[in-house]
Amino acid sequence: MSDVLSVCTLSVPPTPSAISSNASGGWNSSPDFEFSAVGGFGEGTVDHYNVAWDQDKTHSWDGSEPSWSAGTLDRSVTSSPTGWYLHLLGSNCAGVPNGSLDLGPFSYDDTAPTISEVRDLGVYNASRTVFYAWWTASDDESGISGYRYALGTTLGGADLVDWTDTTWDSANVTIPEQPFGEKVYFSVKARNGAGTWSDTSNSDGTMVAHLVSSIGEAKALAKGEPVLLEWASRVTGVYEWFYYIQDMDRCAGIMVQGTGPARGDRVQLGGVLAETNGEVSLTEPEIKPGMLVQVISLAEHPLLVIGRTLGGCDFPSGHDPNCGQKATKAWRWVKVGTAPAVRRFDPVAGLNNIGLLVRLAGKVSWVGPDSFYLDDGSAYDDTEKPWKSPGVPGVKVLLPSGVSAPPVGSCVSVTGISSCYESGGDLYRLLRVRDDKDIVTF
Numbered sequence: 443m444s445d446v447l448s449v450c451t452l453s454v455p456p457t458p459s460a461i462s463s464n465a466s467g468g469w470n471s472s473p474d475f476e477f478s479a480v481g482g483f484g485e486g487t488v489d490h491y492n493v494a495w496d497q498d499k500t501h502s503w504d505g506s507e508p509s510w511s512a513g514t515l516d517r518s519v520t521s522s523p524t525g526w527y528l529h530l531l532g533s534n535c536a537g538v539p540n541g542s543l544d545l546g547p548f549s550y551d552d553t554a555p556t557i558s559e560v561r562d563l564g565v566y567n568a569s570r571t572v573f574y575a576w577w578t579a580s581d582d583e584s585g586i587s588g589y590r591y592a593l594g595t596t597l598g599g600a601d602l603v604d605w606t607d608t609t610w611d612s613a614n615v616t617i618p619e620q621p622f623g624e625k626v627y628f629s630v631k632a633r634n635g636a637g638t639w640s641d642t643s644n645s646d647g648t649m650v651a652h653l654v655s656s657i658g659e660a661k662a663l664a665k666g667e668p669v670l671l672e673w674a675s676r677v678t679g680v681y682e683w684f685y686y687i688q689d690m691d692r693c694a695g696i697m698v699q700g701t702g703p704a705r706g707d708r709v710q711l712g713g714v715l716a717e718t719n720g721e722v723s724l725t726e727p728e729i730k731p732g733m734l735v736q737v738i739s740l741a742e743h744p745l746l747v748i749g750r751t752l753g754g755c756d757f758p759s760g761h762d763p764n765c766g767q768k769a770t771k772a773w774r775w776v777k778v779g780t781a782p783a784v785r786r787f788d789p790v791a792g793l794n795n796i797g798l799l800v801r802l803a804g805k806v807s808w809v810g811p812d813s814f815y816l817d818d819g820s821a822y823d824d825t826e827k828p829w830k831s832p833g834v835p836g837v838k839v840l841l842p843s844g845v846s847a848p849p850v851g852s853c854v855s856v857t858g859i860s861s862c863y864e865s866g867g868d869l870y871r872l873l874r875v876r877d878d879k880d881i882v883t884f
């Protein structure tokens with residue numbers, strides 16, 4: 443029997459392809475890493491590896507490192523900004539090392555990304571088919587690697603557009619035409635560098651509105667319809683809980699239920715058509731972001747009117763009672779043929795000017811605690827029924843608190859908003875003064 447001479451050749455030096463792993467170099471969503479030797483262990487490959495697992499890019503071997511010679515190598519980490527490295531030193535059966543390998547970093551992100559906001563184009567959407575939103579997401583550890591979004595008619599819904607992947611932080615989506623008044627919501631998720639998805643965040647919705655090029659076009663629509671004015675309007679009067687805007691060309695004006703802008707500001711806004719005490723108004727107003735322009739000059743150009751044209755007829759004429767501005771009525775003396783003149787309560791003729799900034803001159807005919815009557819000789823009057831005929835001549839001027847009426851008999855010019863109010867089922871005219879400068883005594 444002869445001695446068997448055992449000979450160990452040098453092991454094959456390790457290369458990155460000699461090691462496989464369940465993890466990728468970079469960010470991972472699991473803290474547990476498993477490594478395998480692709481060619482296995484033994485003759486012709488490597489007898490064993492010495493293993494170091496730390497947060498340094500390189501390693502100085504000192505012989506104390508544990509050995510890996512079979513099966514898989516399992517290593518776990520905690521979340522670490524620098525990442526972890528696997529260092530391997532390959533040896534043959536005689537323990538002679540031949541070549542080392544540094545793999546990594548292997549990083550673990552244990553927190554999902556967060557979305558701080560998802561914004562759409564405001565309360566009112568100008569288009570029935572195109573919807574836009576943008577969002578902001580972050581992940582302090584592994585960063586953001588992508589997003590997905592969906593569109594629905596409910597918060598969190600995906601009935602309009604199913605979940606769609608994108609690498610952009612915004613989406614401009616075209617879908618089939620949606621009905622006016624429909625509210626559309628975006629839902630967004632973000633994915634971090636480790637592949638973990640955030641919770642879903644939603645926009646607060648945007649309502650499909652009628653895009654109208656003028657206030658007149660808006661006023662002709664039915665109550666309850668959402669509108670978005672395409673162009674800027676001018677704020678002409680500001681009161682306690684409402685204000686007035688009018689088209690820059692002075693064609694039409696409207697009451698807006700809300701507060702915010704100052705007189706003279708130019709605003710682009712949307713709202714829902716409503717009726718306030720018989721007057722067409724906009725409720726739930728939203729001034730488009732960035733679309734409030736403060737104007738220093740208060741140069742105003744009120745429309746000059748006379749007592750018989752304040753208020754005006756139905757707008758638009760012959761309208762559906764749910765659409766547009768109803769005519770105001772006033773008393774007037776009507777003489778037909780040789781019969782004595784009779785006092786009638788009839789709709790006021792002429793273009794409807796409710797909502798517009800107007801100016802009217804005349805003589806003060808009556809003074810009350812918060813209003814007075816102004817008579818310009820038009821032979822019209824706004825006396826409320828059932829006052830006895832012939833009533834007080836002239837139109838009713840409403841004063842804001844703190845502004846006193848000029849004395850009866852004085853000749854004044856009054857600037858204010860042409861408005862109206864309902865009483866006993868009829869619509870009366872009203873001139874709303876804004877401040878004491880609106881009344882000029884001659």
Ligand SMILES: [Ca+2]
Pocket residue numbers: 551552553554555581582583584634
């Ligand atoms: Ca994270």
Ligand SMILES: [Ca+2]
Pocket residue numbers: 562563564565645646647648
């Ligand atoms: Ca919105």
